[in-house]
Amino acid sequence: MLQTLKDKVAVVTGASAGIGQAIAQDLASHGASVVVSARRLERLNSLAGQIQKGGGVALVVQADAGDAAQIDALVEKALAWGGRLDIAVVNAGRGLAGGLLSSERGQWEAMYQVNVMGAAHLMRRAGEIFVRQGRGDIVALGSVAGHHISPFSGFYGSTKWAIAAVAEALRLEVCGRGVRVTTIKPGIVSSEFQEVAGYGADFEKLTAKFGRVLEPVDVARAVSFIVSQPPHVHINELIIRPTGQDYP
Ligand SMILES: NC(=O)c1ccc[n+]([C@@H]2O[C@H](COP(=O)([O-])OP(=O)(O)OC[C@H]3O[C@@H](n4cnc5c(N)ncnc54)[C@H](OP(=O)(O)O)[C@@H]3O)[C@@H](O)[C@H]2O)c1
Secondary structure (H helix, E strand, C coil): CCCCCCCCEEEEECCCCHHHHHHHHHHHHCCCEEEEEECCHHHHHHHHHHHHHCCCEEEEEECCCCCHHHHHHHHHHHHHHHCCCCEEEECCCCCCCCCCCCCCHHHHHHHHHHHHHHHHHHHHHHHHHHHHHCCEEEEEECCHHHCCCCCCCHHHHHHHHHHHHHHHHHHHHHHHHCEEEEEEEECCECCCHHHHHCCCHHHHHHHHCCCCCECHHHHHHHHHHHHCCCCCCCCCEEEECCCCCCCC
């Protein structure tokens, strides 16, 4: 039987847009108290307002998900506010168009900083807390682009390959102590992601044949399902694609 999320406290990074925003809304609709974080404060305030209007509970914490000190402060604020932490959704991230030769070299470090270094730091902080309390869920956003590496968006794919490896290593480290670590690998989701990554007309051509792509809420429903499993059940990896997506 699925467990209620009432009385659970969740942190969601990258909650100002797309998948993270939908995850925060869905977790809140299932009763979780949600700490929403990103850099764009107005977006977060508006999301928190929507959640509260729907009867939910939310706290806004502005933070750069690539900055270790700001991640530490986010975790401390969440603990102080909720009195506990049960779920960490490690979602903040960005793409980068092009392969190794064609991607913009000046963006490599910034992308690695948020997609890998910051994500791993948050997983470590949440992992420490969850091990102490003997329970907790860490959900990291990977990607099909990190599952099947391809020249298209290859360097971005390497960040998602890396975070899936980090998540699996952490799962093995903490699963014996009641902590679950899940990697979700979505296919194409309609969000601001494509614009931020700099995907152009080629991407539109590639995806047109896939038909309808995923909406952020499609991924959010999967996250709520995963963290609602009873304590002895762990869905530790999930790939979710638009039905018509045959690449990557
Ligand atoms: N869309 C897809 O097709 C797709 C597919 C597979 C996986 N994913 C992964 O899913 C996650 C969410 O993507 P999305 O599609 O929802 O993209 P999105 O619409 O562009 O949203 C990205 C979110 O990440 C936040 N973010 C980015 N850099 C940040 C930083 N340095 N510090 C704090 N927050 C930061 C953004 O907030 P601020 O700009 O306000 O900080 C925003 O809330 C990413 O990890 C992405 O790699 C996406």
